[in-house]
Amino acid sequence: GRPASPADLSRHRILGWRRPGADPAVWPLLDGGTVTVEPLVVSDNGQFVHRAAQEGVGILLGNPEGAFLEGPTQLVPTLDDVIGVEETIRVLSPVPASSDPRVAAVLAGIHALLDGIAS
Incomplete structure (x- = not known):
């Protein structure tokens, strides 16, 4: 099932996207903290990890809209009220x-x- 809290992420497959200036194993919390995750795979290519998430490989920190890729499955926001960063x-x-x-x-x-x- 879907994680109910950041601590639950340890029981899920995580996809890491190496974003500029960010560690793919450290996800930001909206309250200003962070949560450490263990990515199954890490890539510099955001489209690759989006596609992997669309195929059900794991959970990613990224834009859930999937606006950049057409695919068989739309991504579902998970913990979006807890995890994220304002840009x-x-x-x-x-x-x-x-x-x-x-x-x-x-x-x-x-x-x-x-x-x-x-x-």
């Missing part, structure tokens, strides 16, 4: 979006991505 994203452009359709298109893409993650 700040800033986008600057010397050209106003209203005057350049390319900038407007990039900003629309960023908004769509963020809307998918936030919902």
Whole structure:
């Protein structure tokens, strides 16, 4: 079954994604702490671990939306009220979006991505 607490992760297969500046064996808690996990496999390739999770290989720390990969199974958020981290994203452009359709298109893409993650 699904883990009910971070401590339960020790009884599940964990997929580690080597994100920039993060240890794949240390997952952040929303309250500011961390939980240590033992990944079955660790990869630099986020698409690889997403696909492995879609195939039922294990649990990953990542975007559960699966927006980046089409696949047979959608990922199910697990412990998303306990595990995670807030990220700040800033986008600057010397050209106003209203005057350049390319900038407007990039900003629309960023908004769509963020809307998918936030919902």
